[in-house]
Amino acid sequence: MTSLLIQNGRVIDPANGRDELADLLIQDGRVAAVGRGLTRAAAEVFDARGKVVAPGFVDLHVHLREPGFESDETIASGTRAAAAGGFTSVVPMANTNPVIDTAAGIKFIQERAGADAAVNVFPIAAVTREQKGESIVEFGDLVQAGAVAFSDDGHAIMNNEIMRRALEYCAMFDVPILDHCGDLNLIGHGVMCEGEVSTRLGLPGIPPVAEAIQVARDIALAEYVGGKVHIQHVSCALSVEFIKRGKERGVAVTAEVTPHHLALTDACLERYDSNFKMSPPLASEEERRALVRGLAEGVIDCIATDHAPHSATQKDKTFDEAPFGVIGSETAFPVVYTELVVGGALTLPQLIEKLSTAPARILKLPKGTLSIGADADVTILDTEWRGAIDESMFRSRSRNTPFLGRQVHGKVAATIVRGRVVYRDGQVLV
Numbered sequence: 374m375t376s377l378l379i380q381n382g383r384v385i386d387p388a389n390g391r392d393e394l395a396d397l398l399i400q401d402g403r404v405a406a407v408g409r410g411l412t413r414a415a416a417e418v419f420d421a422r423g424k425v426v427a428p429g430f431v432d433l434h435v436h437l438r439e440p441g442f443e444s445d446e447t448i449a450s451g452t453r454a455a456a457a458g459g460f461t462s463v464v465p466m467a468n469t470n471p472v473i474d475t476a477a478g479i480k481f482i483q484e485r486a487g488a489d490a491a492v493n494v495f496p497i498a499a500v501t502r503e504q505k506g507e508s509i510v511e512f513g514d515l516v517q518a519g520a521v522a523f524s525d526d527g528h529a530i531m532n533n534e535i536m537r538r539a540l541e542y543c544a545m546f547d548v549p550i551l552d553h554c555g556d557l558n559l560i561g562h563g564v565m566c567e568g569e570v571s572t573r574l575g576l577p578g579i580p581p582v583a584e585a586i587q588v589a590r591d592i593a594l595a596e597y598v599g600g601k602v603h604i605q606h607v608s609c610a611l612s613v614e615f616i617k618r619g620k621e622r623g624v625a626v627t628a629e630v631t632p633h634h635l636a637l638t639d640a641c642l643e644r645y646d647s648n649f650k651m652s653p654p655l656a657s658e659e660e661r662r663a664l665v666r667g668l669a670e671g672v673i674d675c676i677a678t679d680h681a682p683h684s685a686t687q688k689d690k691t692f693d694e695a696p697f698g699v700i701g702s703e704t705a706f707p708v709v710y711t712e713l714v715v716g717g718a719l720t721l722p723q724l725i726e727k728l729s730t731a732p733a734r735i736l737k738l739p740k741g742t743l744s745i746g747a748d749a750d751v752t753i754l755d756t757e758w759r760g761a762i763d764e765s766m767f768r769s770r771s772r773n774t775p776f777l778g779r780q781v782h783g784k785v786a787a788t789i790v791r792g793r794v795v796y797r798d799g800q801v802l803v
């Protein structure tokens with residue numbers, strides 16, 4: 374029997390309403406006991422004095438780029454980045470090459486993850502074949518193969534009839550569609566948010582309503598057919614408003630927001646740095662505040678990174694030509710802890726809920742809790758630490774981060790997956 378005793382930490386477990394100084398005993402990969410003064414002999418002891426012991430973070434939105442784009446990221450490197458960021462479970466998007474749209478594709482991800490991954494990987498499948506938006510996938514086969522949800526992320530689903538059918542099928546299997554909203558006609562050739570800054574910089578803009586109009590469409594369709602929809606990377610106030618009304622009407626709609634949309638605005642684009650170019654784009658300070666408020670009020674359910682690696686050769690282009698997307702696994706916790714908890718919008722238990730318990734609940738993953746018998750996925754946080762985000766924090770194959778040099782509070786001290794320490798004090802241990 375393997376065992377690990379995490380001693381004297383502040384154990385915060387939102388699923389059980391726990392926030393107290395306690396010890397956590399892990400045996401054979403599961404939580405065996407939580408309480409004060411646990412003295413049972415353990416093979417390994419972790420001194421968590423002065424640190425926070427939380428359920429492992431769950432990231433519903435990452436791009437691991439394998440198969441097809443291994444020079445940007447792999448399942449091995451992307452899950453090490455996740456481990457360094459305190460994420461014990463990740464959900465990789467299906468916009469790889471080939472697109473994950475068959476049971477064989479799901480099997481490929483499961484096998485590669487089984488061999489290479491540092492953290493749990495829960496695969497999802499595309500909504501439409503090859504993500505072309507033209508015909509829907511075999512939902513039943515894919516659920517049976519292990520797809521936990523469906524998403525055409527990277528692409529908007531423009532055909533409303535396709536979205537309707539997809540929501541109907543997903544309702545039969547009780548799995549959600551995770552949707553990247555953005556009307557392609559309104560987006561046009563836009564590269565940043567439309568507004569005062571885009572006008573000044575002379576760059577083509579994307580109006581926030583391009584996102585909101587599809588959010589409204591998704592909620593209307595989900596209500597009509599009784600399906601579940603999860604809105605990915607919400608970026609504007611109008612989307613938050615539509616989600617709020619949908620929830621009030623009893624629609625099964627959930628939503629995520631990224632650390633970069635919570636912490637940055639389009640004012641960051643003044644230097645035409647492509648590390649601030651992402652989809653949806655950074656918006657105004659007013660929109661950013663609406664996202665923080667939406668998260669604090671529970672309209673937005675959780676935080677997801679949309680970790681989107683691109684190699685330097687890809688990103689090292691003019692702002693117009695560079696691809697959309699930034700990495701986010703390693704920087705998520707310090708950025709949102711600083712912005713939201715130090716900033717006073719959320720308490721630490723609320724933030725932990727939005728990084729672990731809530732995302733697990735959305736996909737019904739057996740994660741996000743420190744209940745007795747649960748998988749011992751644990752993230753240990755050092756909230757006292759202060760410093761600048763630097764190169765040493767990254768494990769991704771790519772470096773397209775907007776946060777290099779940013780002063781932050783808090784960091785991940787250790788990450789434990791099913792009782793095994795996979796990251797500690799800056800070192801990945803797998």
Ligand SMILES: [Zn+2]
Nearest residue numbers: 526527553652
């Ligand atoms: Zn997306």
